[in-house]
Amino acid sequence: MDERLLAELTALKQAARGQALLEIRDQAPHLANSLNIGEIDTCAIAAHEHWHPAPHDFGWERVPGWKARQAHCNALDIALWHEQQLAGLCWASPLGSKDRIMVLYLQRNPDDRLATKGYVAPLCLSAVRYYALMLGLQWVVIKDPLPQARAAYGLDGFRQVKGIGLAYDLTRGYAALNHEE
Template sequence: MEDKECTELHAKGTDIFAISVVSITSQKAGRYRHRPVTASPAQNESTLIDLSKVRFEPINRQAVEASRLWKDQHFAWCEVVEWKAREPLYLDIAIWHEEQLCGLCFANPNASRKRIRIVRLEGRPREKHPLKNRIGALALIAIEQYAQFLGSNILEIQEPLKGAVSHYQKLGFDFDSQGRLVKNLENRVS
């Protein structure tokens, strides 16, 4: 898709429904605003981050442009703009640390709303950034809030990249009997 087409498609706007979920998620993440966190207890203090510098926004033209600067990008995020026009209940997330784009995610529910497919999820590849190895966990904050809002009880990774499967498994995903990489959200306490 040409850059001009991406810009024109994006000019159609962002779904207010997705903006609301991202806003709710930002508020939830804000609860930890003054508590530096690490991705795992095994990491040393040099990996502490201040979540007050993290923001969740819809994927807009600025995010798409920033993603084009990534080295070895796995996905053409410009396509998300086109998908947003076709998928009324989509959730699109750009994860920023201050002014640096660190990750992107696009997800949408199936027709029954019982399952949410994570169509694309990518952290800034190759290059170091403040949220390295945390993009999946941060995106799941938003996606799980969205799932709760819709009444969905299963998250599914659509066509996971081979190298990413172990990362998803660390986040609670596993293969079901049909070979889909899923995370069951039933029996969770709100």
């Protein structure tokens, strides 16, 4: 892989994470100064290991290996931190597609006392949307969403689109999505 292309993708990922933080300043100014969005690294994985109870094992420990593969160079990984506590993780990848990015894994810290409850998915999905726009993609698709999470994705503008799945159409925005079929 060309080093210049890798550097460009790294910059796009950082910009997408940063843009999501800017967006949250309008929605939840009380959280904005205590949030940080970075990459999934060994610190994030170690922090994830302390989540109790963790009802789903998404295998986050595999992410550093995935990131090292050329096939995943354009995947976006997100570790959302609130102060010193890991609040959420997300992994999204175009998987070779020219028109969509798939959100393969998205998980929030199960501690319901955290101030970030209700903000993890919107923040992560915001970063994924910005990144997908920068890559020139049309769709953000939730791959195999948990049934209990479908309603929350709907509140964030995702709709069931025939032939695509649970998707957000980047060309239409939240309000214009009406692809129920």
